[in-house]
Amino acid sequence: MKKGIALLLAACMALSACGAAGRSETGETARIEQSQEVETQTGENRDGERTSGETAERAPGQEQETEKILIAYFTWADNTQVEDPSAVDVDATTSASVLPPGNTAKLAEWIQERVGGDLFSIVTEEPYSSDYDQCLERAADEKAEDARPALTGRVEHMEQYDTVFLGYPNWWYTVPMPVLTFLEAYDFSGKTVVPFCAHGTGGLAGSVEAIEDALPESARLLEPVGVYRPDVDFAQPVIDQWLDGLGYGAESAEGQVP
Numbered sequence: 001m002k003k004g005i006a007l008l009l010a011a012c013m014a015l016s017a018c019g020a021a022g023r024s025e026t027g028e029t030a031r032i033e034q035s036q037e038v039e040t041q042t043g044e045n046r047d048g049e050r051t052s053g054e055t056a057e058r059a060p061g062q063e064q065e066t067e068k069i070l071i072a073y074f075t076w077a078d079n080t081q082v083e084d085p086s087a088v089d090v091d092a093t094t095s096a097s098v099l100p101p102g103n104t105a106k107l108a109e110w111i112q113e114r115v116g117g118d119l120f121s122i123v124t125e126e127p128y129s130s131d132y133d134q135c136l137e138r139a140a141d142e143k144a145e146d147a148r149p150a151l152t153g154r155v156e157h158m159e160q161y162d163t164v165f166l167g168y169p170n171w172w173y174t175v176p177m178p179v180l181t182f183l184e185a186y187d188f189s190g191k192t193v194v195p196f197c198a199h200g201t202g203g204l205a206g207s208v209e210a211i212e213d214a215l216p217e218s219a220r221l222l223e224p225v226g227v228y229r230p231d232v233d234f235a236q237p238v239i240d241q242w243l244d245g246l247g248y249g250a251e252s253a254e255g256q257v258p
């Protein structure tokens with residue numbers, strides 16, 4: 001039996017309110033993707049178990065003194081080398097994310113602003129090409145081979161973290177394979193994992209299922225958020241409302257808890 005995704009009506013409502021908050025300068029409404037796992041707004045997971053109490057128990061500020069949070073993310077910009085940054089046309093849709101901060105990194109920083117915690121960038125030993133087509137090709141090969149690209153660095157004392165926010169771009173309808181390397185490198189038993197995704201027109205696609213499959217039964221997966229690439233720069237309110245829905249209200253930021 002797979003783990004259920006904890007869904008809160010409040011979280012769903014927060015997300016549905018995000019369209020207006022996430023409007024871009026061009027007037028486009030932010031496309032906030034909810035997980036395809038969303039089956040009900042009544043707080044049942046896919047196995048029909050009640051889960052609505054799980055995050056509701058997280059009274060604002062209550063767990064904050066003990067809850068230790070890691071925000072781990074993979075982003076193309078941290079996994080490539082650009083020889084001449086000044087030559088990158090940041091307006092081009094395909095090259096927008098090769099220069100730091102990458103889209104996923106921006107979301108990660110906003111999450112940290114709200115919930116505190118430690119940031120960790122997932123970086124492969126072998127950088128990806130900064131050429132979009134070449135990066136696409138390698139990512140496709142890695143997906144086809146179910147590869148686990150080697151990573152540089154490790155999270156120190158992963159056992160201290162209760163909650164891991166896990167960020168990634170949608171690559172080929174799922175997570176980049178280094179995200180699976182990351183998930184398999186640590187014991188996530190008993191931890192809460194909260195996915196967040198920057199994506200193109202494909203939304204979250206199969207990414208949450210891939211994460212779920214890589215986690216042990218005892219890990220708890222909370223409702224993910226996805227932000228459409230052109231809306232990332234305007235998405236801080238969207239992230240805040242998503243976090244509100246998960247029980248991480250504004251008062252949960254580190255340093256604001258009495």
Ligand SMILES: Cc1cc2nc3c(=O)[nH]c(=O)nc-3n(C[C@H](O)[C@H](O)[C@H](O)COP(=O)(O)O)c2cc1C
Pocket residue numbers: 074075076077096097098102103104105132135136137139168169170171172173174198199200201202203228229
């Ligand atoms: C190798 C590669 C594969 C991608 N595949 C998809 C995809 O299948 N669906 C989608 O919606 N977006 C896809 N994208 C677009 C990224 O998800 C999107 O640009 C994201 O915002 C990049 O985030 P980042 O700057 O953190 O890397 C792909 C991008 C790359 C580089």
